[in-house]
Amino acid sequence: MEIHAPIPALRHALQGRGRIAFVPTMGNLHEGHLTLMRQARQHADTVVASIFVNRLQFGPGEDFDKYPRTFEADCAKLQEAGVDVLFAPSESDLYPEPQNFFVEPPDLQHLLEGAFRPGHFRGVATVVLKLFNCVQPQAALFGKKDYQQLMLIRAMARQLALPMDIVGVDTVRAEDGLALSSRNGYLSPAERQEAPRLIRTLEHLREQLLRQGISAREALEQEAAASLDKHGWKTDYVAVRQQSDLHPPRDMDQKLVIVAAARLGHTRLIDNLEV
Numbered sequence: 001m002e003i004h005a006p007i008p009a010l011r012h013a014l015q016g017r018g019r020i021a022f023v024p025t026m027g028n029l030h031e032g033h034l035t036l037m038r039q040a041r042q043h044a045d046t047v048v049a050s051i052f053v054n055r056l057q058f059g060p061g062e063d064f065d066k067y068p069r070t071f072e073a074d075c076a077k078l079q080e081a082g083v084d085v086l087f088a089p090s091e092s093d094l095y096p097e098p099q100n101f102f103v104e105p106p107d108l109q110h111l112l113e114g115a116f117r118p119g120h121f122r123g124v125a126t127v128v129l130k131l132f133n134c135v136q137p138q139a140a141l142f143g144k145k146d147y148q149q150l151m152l153i154r155a156m157a158r159q160l161a162l163p164m165d166i167v168g169v170d171t172v173r174a175e176d177g178l179a180l181s182s183r184n185g186y187l188s189p190a191e192r193q194e195a196p197r198l199i200r201t202l203e204h205l206r207e208q209l210l211r212q213g214i215s216a217r218e219a220l221e222q223e224a225a226a227s228l229d230k231h232g233w234k235t236d237y238v239a240v241r242q243q244s245d246l247h248p249p250r251d252m253d254q255k256l257v258i259v260a261a262a263r264l265g266h267t268r269l270i271d272n273l274e275v
Contacts, residue, residue: 001079003086007094007134010087014135017084018045022137024128027051028068029077032172032180036141037081039169043139049078050087050131052094056102056123068185087135094130102126105152111246112259113148113270116236121152128153129160138164145171145179147259147272148246171271173199179271186267194231195264201227201238202258202273209240209275214252228262236261236268243274 004010014020021044023036040047051074058064071088078086103125108114114121132140140157142150154166172180177199178192187195205224209217217240225235241247243255256275261268 001075001083001086003075003088005087005089005093007089010085010134011136013085014046014048019139020044020046020048020135020137021139021141022048022050022132022135023083023141024050024052024131026053026067026182027074028070028182028185029074030172030180030182030184032143032145034077034081035172036143036169037078037083039167040139040141041082043141043165043167044137046084047082048085048087048135048137049083050089050135052087052089052127052131054123054127055091056099056126057120058123059117059119062117063183068182087131089134094127094134099126103129103156105156108148108152108155108246111148112237112239112241113261116261121149124149125152125156129156132162132164139167140164141167141169143171144168144274145181145271147257151246179269181269183267183269186265188265191265191267195269197228197231197233198260198262198264198269198271199273202260202271205238205240205258206273206275209256209258210252214249217249224260225262232264234263236263238262240275 004013021040023040025033053067102122105121105125109121150168157166176196178196201224205220208220221238224238228235238260240258242249243257249256257272259272261270
């Protein structure tokens with residue numbers, strides 16, 4: 001596996017490499033990331049991953065400074081997963097001058113996750129577009145766990161006519177159902193035992209929604225949030241939304257998704273379940 005940090009070196013290395021599939025990450029890799037890497041091989045001749053902890057998408061008081069950085073272990077996992085090229089820029093490589101140009105997403109950036117993390121999706125869209133420009137892939141893969149992020153990136157690629165396929169990959173879970181996440185490492189042993197309650201709550205909500213219909217949506221959302229809070233969580237939101245735009249649905253004829261975010265101790269977990 002080749003490793004490149006300067007952008008010119010990366011572009012030179014990717015010349016003549018055929019169709020490129022790209023998986024951007026912030027490192028601290030787990031099986032969810034590695035699933036993306038392995039699936040990327042189905043879409044291209046050359047698989048490129050990136051590791052970059054993007055300051056722009058972290059808000060004040062968030063975990064930018066303590067976000068786990070495990071570069072050597074990550075490299076070993078990428079090598080084993082068959083990645084051909086790793087792009088591992090420093091901040092000075094990717095932001096050689098203050099970033100004064102930004103991608104400003106539509107109103108979707110202010111809903112759900114965006115309401116609790118102002119500016120987050122602006123930072124995500126900006127760095128992802130910049131990474132796309134560096135790598136110039138024909139396909140890019142993202143996990144569905146970050147559902148709102150995937151939707152924004154798809155819309156950005158479509159509206160800016162980016163010449164690539166945006167591929168969503170199903171969430172990878174532990175045996176007990178917990179969605180794999182780099183932030184799961186923050187959980188204490190007791191919290192880790194409690195954490196699967198989040199997906200079980202969403203599964204129960206889905207069952208009741210299919211049984212009771214869309215008219216019960218708001219009551220079921222409130223019931224799910226109250227159930228989490230009763231067990232020591234601090235719920236930001238549990239919401240039934242349209243898959244198409246993450247707005248509240250009018251009926252059950254549309255494709256729906258249940259999205260949720262809640263804190264367990266000091267760890268904020270997100271998850272979703274398509275209906």
